[in-house]
Amino acid sequence: MSFPLNEEHRMIEAMVRDFAREQILPGAAERDRTGRFPKEILAQMAELGLLGMTVPQEYGGAGVDSISYCLALKEVAYACASTAVIMSVHNSVACGPIYQFGSDYQKEVYLKRLAKGELLGCFALTEASAGSDPASQRAVAEKRDGYYVINGTKVFITNGKNADVAVVTAYTSKEKKHKGISAFIVEKGANGFSVGKIEDKMGLRASDTAELIFEDVRVPLENRLGDEGDGFKIAMISLDGGRIGIASQAIGIATACLDAAVNYSKQRIQFGRPISQFQAIRWMIADMATEIEASLLLTLSAAHLKDQGRPFTKEASMAKLFASEMAQRAAYKALQIHGGYGYMKDFPVERYYRDVRVLTIYEGTSEIQRTVISREVLGA
Ligand code: CAA
Numbered sequence: 001m002s003f004p005l006n007e008e009h010r011m012i013e014a015m016v017r018d019f020a021r022e023q024i025l026p027g028a029a030e031r032d033r034t035g036r037f038p039k040e041i042l043a044q045m046a047e048l049g050l051l052g053m054t055v056p057q058e059y060g061g062a063g064v065d066s067i068s069y070c071l072a073l074k075e076v077a078y079a080c081a082s083t084a085v086i087m088s089v090h091n092s093v094a095c096g097p098i099y100q101f102g103s104d105y106q107k108e109v110y111l112k113r114l115a116k117g118e119l120l121g122c123f124a125l126t127e128a129s130a131g132s133d134p135a136s137q138r139a140v141a142e143k144r145d146g147y148y149v150i151n152g153t154k155v156f157i158t159n160g161k162n163a164d165v166a167v168v169t170a171y172t173s174k175e176k177k178h179k180g181i182s183a184f185i186v187e188k189g190a191n192g193f194s195v196g197k198i199e200d201k202m203g204l205r206a207s208d209t210a211e212l213i214f215e216d217v218r219v220p221l222e223n224r225l226g227d228e229g230d231g232f233k234i235a236m237i238s239l240d241g242g243r244i245g246i247a248s249q250a251i252g253i254a255t256a257c258l259d260a261a262v263n264y265s266k267q268r269i270q271f272g273r274p275i276s277q278f279q280a281i282r283w284m285i286a287d288m289a290t291e292i293e294a295s296l297l298l299t300l301s302a303a304h305l306k307d308q309g310r311p312f313t314k315e316a317s318m319a320k321l322f323a324s325e326m327a328q329r330a331a332y333k334a335l336q337i338h339g340g341y342g343y344m345k346d347f348p349v350e351r352y353y354r355d356v357r358v359l360t361i362y363e364g365t366s367e368i369q370r371t372v373i374s375r376e377v378l379g380a
Helices: 007-034 039-047 066-077 083-099 104-115 174-180 232-268 281-306 311-345 347-360 366-378
Strands: 121-124 140-144 147-158 164-172 181-187 195-197 209-220
Touching: 007 039, 007 066, 007 083, 007 347, 007 366, 039 083, 039 104, 039 181, 066 083, 066 232, 066 281, 083 104, 083 121, 083 147, 083 164, 083 181, 083 232, 083 347, 121 232, 140 164, 147 164, 164 209, 164 232, 181 209, 181 232, 209 281, 232 281, 232 311, 232 347, 281 311, 311 366
Parallel strands: 121 164
Antiparallel strands: 140 147, 147 209, 164 181, 195 209
8 A cells, every 4th residue: 555654554554453353353244144233342442442533532532543543444344344334423423523513511521422432423414305415304403491302303324223322413493494404412311312213224234224213302502513503514524524434444345355355266266277367357356456445545545634624525525436336346346256155145245245335325325426526626
């Protein structure tokens, strides 16, 4: 990898690689089969500082840069894509907005415990009729008797069932369109806040995806994140960071696909020789390796811009678009190289193929990423 990584980056990458391959990878297939949430693993990850990676140490985090975060996330994803999305959502779109927009009180009460891994976070923006178009959401937060009273239903919320704290968006004044959306920190135990349908998914089966229902949920005024009307921007800015995380997740899964394909192709004998000696296979492997490298460079470059406090919206979308589509191709090729065996659950590529599919959909579909990129390129 030619990106200029420093000593700390390399140390973090190596540390997380060892941990992920020793502690996370061995149970990944079993968790995929049973859908068991990796609670014990998250406790270990908390010890290693992986649940508040870019949050400064004064707020309980590890205080490392976004490049280190990407390197760590790709290593976790290599071992278990489900664990990686839990980590990504918790870090990028739960800790992220509270650190960036939270008050001192919110940082003290929520961020410190989230960053230490004592609490798990989720991000509740999406609704049944508001996916790519979050401004069309219907949830409302009405100011009443010294509280915000939230009503609405959020869907497809990663960590929704297991999270202790949710960053939730809702309209405080509908007539202002997206400028009337506000963000709130809502605790799981709040009266009227319940978990609805738990989705039965194609992949990422050890990470929960849930409906969150808000029925007259009273939220203290001090739990509003940012000013009234800031919610849409907070969501968009947080998603910029989140998209670098999903790109890293894609790179981790694609690398696992590449390694599986390399190993299998060296062992599988057909026509009297390992299939790795056939040009058709070699070219697929060459393309996978090249595209993984390109994705990593795009992702680390976006992370570097973020670390420097420079604009990175376009670059985050480019990284997410390219890496998530690249990972589809990598999973396809890895399965193809495995032939019939790849279609069976005995080999991990079957899981990679399912896990990777959602990456071009969540945290903004490929079509939304192209919308963001084209607006920036065309200036309109
Ligand atoms: N940074 C800062 N501000 C931003 C911004 C960004 N990246 N993107 C938009 N904004 C601001 C704009 O500047 C504008 O501000 P003003 O009103 O002050 O001018 C405002 O937000 C509205 O912007 P747009 O007019 O561009 O808004 P839009 O309604 O056309 O939508 C969009 C733009 C890019 C399509 C956006 O809606 C979008 O990203 N949609 C995808 C939503 C998404 O990614 N959902 C993922 C759900 S979470 C998830 O998946 C997590 C998980 O479980 C893994």
